[in-house]
């Protein structure tokens with residue numbers, strides 16, 4: 001079955017019915033298409049996983065799926081970007097109902113959007129709203145500098161073509177039902193991973209900014225990939241590290257003796273893009 005991957009703006013082959021869209025974000029590089037694989041990975045345990053850590057959370061689809069489907073007792077999400085973090089902080093720790101209603105009742109037009117974007121948002125909740133707004137009206141959901149508003153969009157609907165106020169409100173409200181099982185940290189993935197090296201029973205889903213497309217897609221894209229491999233190789237817990245499939249990444253995996261598999265991500269553009277999945281073991285892979 002074909003599904004539309006909002007994040008990349010393309011059709012991907014995926015059993016969409018099996019992957020509910022739970023995130024309020026349309027996320028560039030989002031991992032919705034990988035969810036069936038992530039489920040298998042998390043089901044290695046007889047019981048549910050005690051702690052799942054998602055150090056590069058972004059749109060958080062893996063964390064949300066694990067929380068909703070009770071695949072983990074507790075989930076810790078980590079994200080460095082302050083705009084994205086504001087959304088998670090407001091939804092998980094603060095005024096989620098305010099945000100849900102603000103989106104639902106917002107009068108979306110160019111004038112209001114301009115005023116919103118130029119407002120020097122002081123409160124966390126305002127930053128959260130503005131982040132959702134930009135994520136929905138900017139090309140490809142890209143928040144990084146240089147991104148701009150959708151011009152024509154679907155059916156010439158312009159900035160409104162991805163603004164689904166009711167859906168967004170419902171998703172934000174739904175997350176509040178599982179919020180007690182999710183902790184959010186606005187911080188650096190490297191710090192959290194370094195602190196968790198000896199956490200044997202934890203699972204780490206690690207989806208860093210890509211080596212190639214990262215710069216265009218994310219404000220925080222410049223990470224030390226070699227260091228990430230070095231730390232990942234030292235984790236005592238279970239991990240899944242995803243990357244774009246490039247010779248440099250394969251080289252790093254080999255250097256740190258890490259096993260990997262490739263997985264195709266099919267698009268309607270008729271090219272097949274591979275991603276690399278690196279894991280401590282592949283007994284769960286079928």
Ligand SMILES: C[S@@+](CC[C@H](N)C(=O)[O-])C[C@H]1O[C@@H](n2cnc3c(N)ncnc32)[C@H](O)[C@@H]1O
Nearest residue numbers: 027030031056058059060080188189207209220
């Ligand atoms: C590939 S995206 C994650 C996408 C996510 N898996 C999803 O499905 O929505 C990588 C994320 O890592 C964040 N990031 C970059 N450097 C970081 C760092 N040092 N610590 C924490 N997050 C970071 C970026 O802002 C971006 O949101």
